[in-house]
Amino acid sequence: MDNQPITLKVSVRDVRFGRNVKVIEPTSTIGDDSFVGPFVEIQKNVSIGQRTKIQSHTFICEFVTIGNDCFIGHGVMFANDLFKNGSPNADPNSWGRTVLEDNVTVGSNATILPVHICSGAVIGAGAVVTKNITVPGTYLGNPARLSRKF
Amino acid sequence: MDNQPITLKVSVRDVRFGRNVKVIEPTSTIGDDSFVGPFVEIQKNVSIGQRTKIQSHTFICEFVTIGNDCFIGHGVMFANDLFKNGSPNADPNSWGRTVLEDNVTVGSNATILPVHICSGAVIGAGAVVTKNITVPGTYLGNPARLSRKF
Amino acid sequence: MDNQPITLKVSVRDVRFGRNVKVIEPTSTIGDDSFVGPFVEIQKNVSIGQRTKIQSHTFICEFVTIGNDCFIGHGVMFANDLFKNGSPNADPNSWGRTVLEDNVTVGSNATILPVHICSGAVIGAGAVVTKNITVPGTYLGNPARLSRKF
Numbered sequence: 322m323d324n325q326p327i328t329l330k331v332s333v334r335d336v337r338f339g340r341n342v343k344v345i346e347p348t349s350t351i352g353d354d355s356f357v358g359p360f361v362e363i364q365k366n367v368s369i370g371q372r373t374k375i376q377s378h379t380f381i382c383e384f385v386t387i388g389n390d391c392f393i394g395h396g397v398m399f400a401n402d403l404f405k406n407g408s409p410n411a412d413p414n415s416w417g418r419t420v421l422e423d424n425v426t427v428g429s430n431a432t433i434l435p436v437h438i439c440s441g442a443v444i445g446a447g448a449v450v451t452k453n454i455t456v457p458g459t460y461l462g463n464p465a466r467l468s469r470k471f
Numbered sequence: 472m473d474n475q476p477i478t479l480k481v482s483v484r485d486v487r488f489g490r491n492v493k494v495i496e497p498t499s500t501i502g503d504d505s506f507v508g509p510f511v512e513i514q515k516n517v518s519i520g521q522r523t524k525i526q527s528h529t530f531i532c533e534f535v536t537i538g539n540d541c542f543i544g545h546g547v548m549f550a551n552d553l554f555k556n557g558s559p560n561a562d563p564n565s566w567g568r569t570v571l572e573d574n575v576t577v578g579s580n581a582t583i584l585p586v587h588i589c590s591g592a593v594i595g596a597g598a599v600v601t602k603n604i605t606v607p608g609t610y611l612g613n614p615a616r617l618s619r620k621f
Numbered sequence: 622m623d624n625q626p627i628t629l630k631v632s633v634r635d636v637r638f639g640r641n642v643k644v645i646e647p648t649s650t651i652g653d654d655s656f657v658g659p660f661v662e663i664q665k666n667v668s669i670g671q672r673t674k675i676q677s678h679t680f681i682c683e684f685v686t687i688g689n690d691c692f693i694g695h696g697v698m699f700a701n702d703l704f705k706n707g708s709p710n711a712d713p714n715s716w717g718r719t720v721l722e723d724n725v726t727v728g729s730n731a732t733i734l735p736v737h738i739c740s741g742a743v744i745g746a747g748a749v750v751t752k753n754i755t756v757p758g759t760y761l762g763n764p765a766r767l768s769r770k771f
Contacts, residue, residue, distance in 0.1 A: 360510050360660050362527045377662045377680055380527055380545040392709045395680040396698045398546045398579035400596045407593055407621050408576050409542045426708050429698035430732040432580040432597035443704045447732035447749035447763055449597035463597055463613045463763045471707050510660050512677045530677055530695040548696045548729035550746045557743055557771050558726050559692045582730040582747035599747035613747055613763045
């Protein structure tokens with residue numbers, strides 16, 4: 322059972338249900354020795370590697386894969402629906418997929434659209450990542466641009 | 472009783488009160504079949520229409536009116552005090568009013584100052600909306616600017 | 622005992638602990654008549670003055686000092702690690718120090734890196750403060766720039 326991932330156990334309790342309420346059993350996984358801070362929401366179909374830290378106030382949407390040894394700061398929002406037709410699309414097949422390779426660092430209050438971010442990238446605090454990142458370095462601003470190569 | 476709005480019922484419990492604590496009974500309304508995610512704060516004097524979704528981590532301040540069939544993403548912050556005199560103004564009469572018409576979509580981590588946003592507008596993730604929006608389209612950046620008309 | 626600061630009392634309860642869990646006794650202080658909203662995380666080694674308001678969804682990291690009569694909006698993220706070597710540095714001696722003098726106003730969704738902000742500064746909603754602020758005025762954008770002197 323070495324390195325067996327810990328399955329997220331979420332319980333819903335002390336809740337008064339209104340009408341039309343759906344509760345979905347989570348299907349996401351978080352690897353060994355990872356950390357999730359307070360006030361975090363992780364949706365289903367998310368995969369988080371080992372020794373990765375997810376800090377407070379962060380939201381991770383469906384279809385996000387985060388590698389090992391990543392750091393996701395506070396208040397980071399992942400988004401997978403680009404509202405291409407002018408409003409949300411309810412069909413999950415239309416949503417983008419996001420991959421953060423190992424050793425990716427994301428600063429607080431950053432926003433991550435459905436992109437692929439290579440190992441060794443640093444996303445600055447408050448940056449909005451709208452395109453794939455293929456070169457290790459620091460990316461800053463809205464939209465995020467390469468500020469410094471490593 | 473058709474279409475009777477659901478009044479927000481908030482309870483304060485398991486709280487140890489310090490001195491000088493005020494608890495305000497909410498006066499906001501949320502329409503039928505709307506959704507409010509976790510870690511959301513909605514202040515008083517807010518009106519939310521029908522079938523509108525408010526996602527996690529979002530804060531809605533006083534004097535915000537949101538129409539029907541809107542989507543408010545995660546970590547969206549509404550603000551009504553422009554700090555015009557260099558600090559917060561405690562007088563609610565000095566605060567701006569915000570209106571989102573029906574079918575407005577707001578991406579995650581966006582910031583909405585006291586503005587009027589027309590039906591069919593899409594606010595990109597991480598955008599900061601500082602001016603009225605009167606033309607349907609996608610608005611991106613800080614400050615938010617028209618990126619694509621529909 | 623006049624003006625004796627109130628020590629933060631945080632309790633951890635109703636929690637099922639996993640392995641490798643550390644719980645740290647807080648050492649931060651908050652002055653008289655200050656206010657802390659819901660969904661706020663304040664780390665250790667933080668000092669907050671008197672009559673200062675910390676609004677909902679805000680995260681205050683270690684080594685942040687906030688003066689008297691400040692206003693910190695909703696969803697404000699303080700960060701002290703600049704990831705200079707391409708990833709988080711676990712050594713607290715490497716982290717920056719942040720000081721907000723008295724009468725500083727920070728708009729919602731702003732991000733504050735380790736800087737010194739002078740009395741009378743107003744940080745606009747959604748701004749990202751990357752440099753010291755020494756002149757009172759309004760600072761907007763990402764990165765934040767002086768928009769209007771007082």
